[in-house]
Amino acid sequence: MRKCAAVVLAAGLGTRMKSKKAKVLHEVAGRPMGYFPVKAALASGASRIVVVVGHQGEIVAEKMRGLFPKADLRFATQDKQLGTGHAVLSAKKALAGFDGDVLVLYGDVPLLGAATLRAFRKYHAKEKATASVLSMYFDDPTGYGRVLRNPDGNVERIVEERDTDEDEKMIDEVNSGVGLFDKKVLFSALAKIGTNNDQGEYYLTDVIEILAKRKKKVAGWCHDEPVELMGINDRADLAVVAGVMRHWICLEWMKKGVTLTDPESTFIDEGIRIGNDTEIGPGVCLKGATRIGKGCLIEAGAHLTDAVLADEIHIKPYSVIEDGKIAKGAQIGPFARIRPGTQVGPISKVGNFVELKKVKTGRNTKISHLTYLGDAELGSNVNVGAGTITCNYDGVNKFKTIIKDGAFIGSDSQLVAPVTVGKGAYIGSGSTITKDVPAEALAVTRAPLFQKKGYAKKYRKKK
Numbered sequence: 001m002r003k004c005a006a007v008v009l010a011a012g013l014g015t016r017m018k019s020k021k022a023k024v025l026h027e028v029a030g031r032p033m034g035y036f037p038v039k040a041a042l043a044s045g046a047s048r049i050v051v052v053v054g055h056q057g058e059i060v061a062e063k064m065r066g067l068f069p070k071a072d073l074r075f076a077t078q079d080k081q082l083g084t085g086h087a088v089l090s091a092k093k094a095l096a097g098f099d100g101d102v103l104v105l106y107g108d109v110p111l112l113g114a115a116t117l118r119a120f121r122k123y124h125a126k127e128k129a130t131a132s133v134l135s136m137y138f139d140d141p142t143g144y145g146r147v148l149r150n151p152d153g154n155v156e157r158i159v160e161e162r163d164t165d166e167d168e169k170m171i172d173e174v175n176s177g178v179g180l181f182d183k184k185v186l187f188s189a190l191a192k193i194g195t196n197n198d199q200g201e202y203y204l205t206d207v208i209e210i211l212a213k214r215k216k217k218v219a220g221w222c223h224d225e226p227v228e229l230m231g232i233n234d235r236a237d238l239a240v241v242a243g244v245m246r247h248w249i250c251l252e253w254m255k256k257g258v259t260l261t262d263p264e265s266t267f268i269d270e271g272i273r274i275g276n277d278t279e280i281g282p283g284v285c286l287k288g289a290t291r292i293g294k295g296c297l298i299e300a301g302a303h304l305t306d307a308v309l310a311d312e313i314h315i316k317p318y319s320v321i322e323d324g325k326i327a328k329g330a331q332i333g334p335f336a337r338i339r340p341g342t343q344v345g346p347i348s349k350v351g352n353f354v355e356l357k358k359v360k361t362g363r364n365t366k367i368s369h370l371t372y373l374g375d376a377e378l379g380s381n382v383n384v385g386a387g388t389i390t391c392n393y394d395g396v397n398k399f400k401t402i403i404k405d406g407a408f409i410g411s412d413s414q415l416v417a418p419v420t421v422g423k424g425a426y427i428g429s430g431s432t433i434t435k436d437v438p439a440e441a442l443a444v445t446r447a448p449l450f451q452k453k454g455y456a457k458k459y460r461k462k463k
């Protein structure tokens, strides 16, 4: 096959999105939708990718660069959106020095996969065509450009819906927008297109007629999976396309050996990794750079963002983890909140209504109920009783709490940081600890107990 570069058109604002944000930045499966055509083009063998940006071009380019740090990704700016033909023309400089075929893709068609693009490139090569268009049949072709073929089956012209006559309107083979062109021929034809159409725009599709008139072969490959070519124009389309993507991602994980109790309600972003024999319950959301090991159980409603889980971890229902690292065999939740910078050690246990922020624990440490720990370092075999609070903030600065191996923190204790509880030390329930506790010591702060026999009965009588 010939060398191939790709041009991804992503300059439009997408008026129908009714958004301040450029359309290609709206997310599908946790990635800006423009990420997907670039990924597919790269995976189909395109060597250089030019993204044509316009609206919020700087932001779009920055996001894309971050997502493909290693690819030969270039950006071309189309200051005014004068049409798809004009957009491709804007990529001319960025394609300098490249010779071969140019694949044109739209930034708002995220479901189109690399396998289809590879097959399309093969078809184009086999047909020995100068240009090829990817078309599809739609029961309702409204809104799309219609594909007109000549008697020998090659494509002669593409007419935009608004420029069709009554007969052309009846054609149900439509242009997907994906095209493959010999680079030299493409740019020589683009130099000839005008704006003589209903929208007064430079249409890429007008290149086809110019090529046909020059007796160049334009082949048309009709794709039998039109869902892949679904474009996003408004937020209703966005939801439909995102739903299809979600379904595909779930299918892929199930095929790789992950059990999804209810794929319909499971949200797994692009780029997540999950080990096999992991089981995921209903309503679970896995986002960002989350990595999950083998044999884990993630129960209903858990939300994990940038979480890193080793093997055999049990996340109980409705727990939220953000940028936390959980070591092998640990248990979290139900209703636990793990905030950024937290590392839970092996076989440790974080129970219900526990919030941890920037906490590191050793092995087999238990923080089982109703606790807030922030900026704390816990050793191994520590037991933190219910209702424990690290007072880590004095209103200005944050301070650290250190709890060494084997220490026992009695329920309802406050540890006023900076403070260290020594190895094996014992804190009596209800204590407020303001000074370091030596290893193996007992520390209790408690008001003396006061009792008066029979007083309650007398008191009630008086009232």
Ligand code: UD1
Pocket: 009, 010, 011, 012, 013, 052, 078, 080, 081, 082, 083, 084, 085, 086, 087, 106, 107, 108, 143, 144, 145, 146, 158, 159, 160, 174, 175, 176, 177, 202, 203, 204, 205, 231
């Ligand atoms: C286009 C095709 C139509 C096809 C349809 C499929 C043309 C003239 N028409 O129409 O045949 O059936 O797609 O979805 O090509 N863009 C730019 N700069 C511009 C104009 C557009 O970057 O000046 C980008 C948009 O951001 C978008 C893509 O090109 O990603 C398509 O543009 P759009 O205006 O949506 O084209 P359609 O009218 O849908």
Ligand code: CA
Pocket: 231, 232, 233
């Ligand atoms: Ca469109």
